[in-house]
Amino acid sequence: MTSSLLPEDVIALAQRVVTENAAAGRKLALAESCTGGLVCAAITEIAGSSAVLDRGFVTYSNEAKREMLDVQEDIIETFGAVSPATAWAMAQGALKHSDADVAVAISGIAGPDGGTDLKPVGTVVFARAFRGEEEINAEQKLMDGKTRAEIRRQATLVALELLLP
Incomplete structure (x- = not known):
């Protein structure tokens, strides 16, 4: 049991992110929406x-x-706030306004309201951008959590995975 308010699986993965990125000499930036920090x-x-x-x-x-x-x-008007295009622009913006080597962006619908047939509750889009690279790396996922807290926890775990070197 940790003394953190965050779940142990999240803290364990965050430890790997810090350790491995420190060893790689990488700086990180985050652009978070549904995960709220x-x-x-x-x-x-x-x-x-x-x-x-x-x-x-x-x-x-x-x-x-x-x-x-x-x-x-x-971009937001055309594709929506929860879209690969918006998440990619968020990741690029995080790089632009930081000294980071890599940025991850998260935008989604944590619920319980706000979902549609095309983007149900649990839809989360992740984007990762590397300084000096133009390749688009964005992916939409459907989290299987039944509650807002569980969807946000799952999205946090995915984002942390994306931050591993």
Whole structure:
């Protein structure tokens, strides 16, 4: 049992993220929407996290995505806030506004409301961007959690996996 408010599986994975990125000399940035800062919170639970975590952006509203990460309004209007295009723009914006080598963005529908037939509750999009690379790495997943907390926990675990070197 840890003294953290976060689940043990999240803390264990965050420990790997900090240890492995420190060894690789990589700096990280996060652009979080539906996770509301949980990924950054998990990383900062780990002693030594300041060696790897440059910064995190909690951009829950569309306005915050535009203002803090330079996500273009037409991307959100055309594809929606929960889309690979928006998540990719969020990850790119996190790199632009940080000194990080890699950025991960998370946007999703944690519920219990807000889902549609095309994007049901539990739909979460992840994007990872590396400084100096143009390749798009974005993926939409359907979390199988039954509660808002479980969906957010699962999304946090996926994001942490994406931060491993």
